[in-house]
Amino acid sequence: MASAAMEQIERTQRRRVDKVNERRAELAAAALQTLSELGYARTSLREIAQNSEFSHGVLHYYFSDKVDLITCCVRHYKAQCVTRYDQVTTSATSYEELASGFTAALAETLRQEATMHRLWYDLRSQALFEPAFQNDVLEIDKSLEDMIWRIMSRLADLAGETLTLPPSLLYAMFDGLFQQALLKFLAGDANAVTELQAGTRLILARVFKAATAEPAKAKPAAVGAKRRTAR
Amino acid sequence: MASAAMEQIERTQRRRVDKVNERRAELAAAALQTLSELGYARTSLREIAQNSEFSHGVLHYYFSDKVDLITCCVRHYKAQCVTRYDQVTTSATSYEELASGFTAALAETLRQEATMHRLWYDLRSQALFEPAFQNDVLEIDKSLEDMIWRIMSRLADLAGETLTLPPSLLYAMFDGLFQQALLKFLAGDANAVTELQAGTRLILARVFKAATAEPAKAKPAAVGAKRRTAR
DNA sequence: TGCTATTTTTGACAAACGTCAAGATTTTTA
DNA sequence: TAAAAATCTTGACGTTTGTCAAAAATAGCA
Numbered sequence: 001m002a003s004a005a006m007e008q009i010e011r012t013q014r015r016r017v018d019k020v021n022e023r024r025a026e027l028a029a030a031a032l033q034t035l036s037e038l039g040y041a042r043t044s045l046r047e048i049a050q051n052s053e054f055s056h057g058v059l060h061y062y063f064s065d066k067v068d069l070i071t072c073c074v075r076h077y078k079a080q081c082v083t084r085y086d087q088v089t090t091s092a093t094s095y096e097e098l099a100s101g102f103t104a105a106l107a108e109t110l111r112q113e114a115t116m117h118r119l120w121y122d123l124r125s126q127a128l129f130e131p132a133f134q135n136d137v138l139e140i141d142k143s144l145e146d147m148i149w150r151i152m153s154r155l156a157d158l159a160g161e162t163l164t165l166p167p168s169l170l171y172a173m174f175d176g177l178f179q180q181a182l183l184k185f186l187a188g189d190a191n192a193v194t195e196l197q198a199g200t201r202l203i204l205a206r207v208f209k210a211a212t213a214e215p216a217k218a219k220p221a222a223v224g225a226k227r228r229t230a231r
Numbered sequence: 232m233a234s235a236a237m238e239q240i241e242r243t244q245r246r247r248v249d250k251v252n253e254r255r256a257e258l259a260a261a262a263l264q265t266l267s268e269l270g271y272a273r274t275s276l277r278e279i280a281q282n283s284e285f286s287h288g289v290l291h292y293y294f295s296d297k298v299d300l301i302t303c304c305v306r307h308y309k310a311q312c313v314t315r316y317d318q319v320t321t322s323a324t325s326y327e328e329l330a331s332g333f334t335a336a337l338a339e340t341l342r343q344e345a346t347m348h349r350l351w352y353d354l355r356s357q358a359l360f361e362p363a364f365q366n367d368v369l370e371i372d373k374s375l376e377d378m379i380w381r382i383m384s385r386l387a388d389l390a391g392e393t394l395t396l397p398p399s400l401l402y403a404m405f406d407g408l409f410q411q412a413l414l415k416f417l418a419g420d421a422n423a424v425t426e427l428q429a430g431t432r433l434i435l436a437r438v439f440k441a442a443t444a445e446p447a448k449a450k451p452a453a454v455g456a457k458r459r460t461a462r
Numbered sequence: 463t464g465c466t467a468t469t470t471t472t473g474a475c476a477a478a479c480g481t482c483a484a485g486a487t488t489t490t491t492a
Numbered sequence: 493t494a495a496a497a498a499t500c501t502t503g504a505c506g507t508t509t510g511t512c513a514a515a516a517a518t519a520g521c522a
């Protein structure tokens with residue numbers, strides 16, 4: 001057969017597909033940025049295009065639909081969201097180190113990525129009304145639940161304990177805590193970060209016996225997060 | 232003075248104000264219904280008017296603005312939301328009775344008022360973007376927190392224990408749990424209600440020592456809720 | 463009953479929306 | 493380099509949106 005020609009065709013096709021996917025990702029990123037700034041209800045296709053380097057018509061070249069675009073956004077969001085805490089999990093060598101790292105990572109997320117996370121809660125609310133979003137949202141929720149479960153399992157390992165709470169409940173508690181903190185944070189409450197940290201510790205104390213005693217307050221050296229000049 | 236005339240004027244004025252407030256409440260109810268069906272992003276003023284017995288123009292006679300209307304809605308929502316669990320709280324005479332009543336009330340709310348509660352989460356997400364909603368949403372959240380706190384305080388009383396978790400954390404946990412259950416419920420997960428009940432019990436078991444032992448499974452007589460033919 | 467004030471309807475407006483198609487532009491292929 | 497295919501821009505379409513004002517309808521009062 002003309003295998004060489006076929007290979008050539010295959011290669012060019014793949015390059016084309018890659019290019020299309022790259023552009024789709026680029027536009028999805030612009031959409032994600034717009035959504036995180038304005039929220040789902042106020043985001044239009046023209047606004048999204050203005051946050052990219054293209055005109056509004058190109059969106060219908062790469063996406064069949066507005067729902068298609070948003071769905072693609074949600075999937076991209078997931079990719080950049082899930083792996084965030086895995087580094088902390090694998091590098092920790094003691095219960096206290098992992099607990100501190102987890103608490104610090106939550107606080108850092110609240111401080112640095114508040115707008116992205118408000119988008120997540122917005123989209124999750126949309127899924128309560130729009131069935132087209134439900135599958136993707138449930139999938140992301142599941143992967144976040146898995147992430148929490150990995151951390152809790154590792155904590156249990158390090159503490160030499162056995163987990164008795166189901167993954168869904170553990171996730172629900174931390175998710176609820178974070179959402180409350182986000183609400184207060186975006187409303188200008190200066191104590192939101194501190195309360196999130198304290199709440200995290202309190203939940204951990206009810207999940208693990210190893211955490212009944214609060215850790216020493218002035219022991220920043222144990223925390224793996226970057227040091228910051230001020231809160 | 233012409234006190235009789237003044238009284239007359241005062242009375243008619245009050246009647247007028249009452250009538251206006253009544254109409255405002257009527258329209259707010261129609262808006263609330265529309266919002267709970269369509270969600271914030273898809274709700275228009277004309278759609279709201281169609282769910283009432285008036286034309287769309289009347290909305291601007293009673294409300295200055297769309298935001299004004301939605302805000303009024305949120306306030307009405309609060310009124311019908313907060314007092315729901317208080318009856319259970321006051322009538323219970325033992326820890327187990329209150330715990331069962333609380334669990335059953337949560338499950339009943341999920342079953343019966345899922346659409347109203349998805350609206351609440353939707354509006355709370357809007358508050359993350361629209362500062363005009365923030366104050367009202369925070370206020371409602373606070374009153375829900377207070378409601379949970381009343382129940383937990385009463386449970387502590389009945390168990391002869393002292394609460395060591397702050398109100399905000401207790402609310403955050405139950406809120407997170409309910410939200411997860413709502414998401415699954417509206418996605419058609421038949422186990423959502425059962426999981427909500429189990430999760431509630433598990434949280435209570437981590438809050439109160441009196442609840443370490445699970446209550447007997449086949450003991451429906453203890454539950455104060457109406458009996459239903461099937462789940 | 464007639465007059466006034468209040469309430470409601472109707473119709474219109476400018477703007478913004480999602481969508482699409484035709485044409486210009488760029489890239490790829492031969 | 494010329495033809496072909498792809499990418500992108502532009503402008504337009506039919507709706508729908510929030511808002512408003514004028515007119516119609518109703519209610520309250522003399």
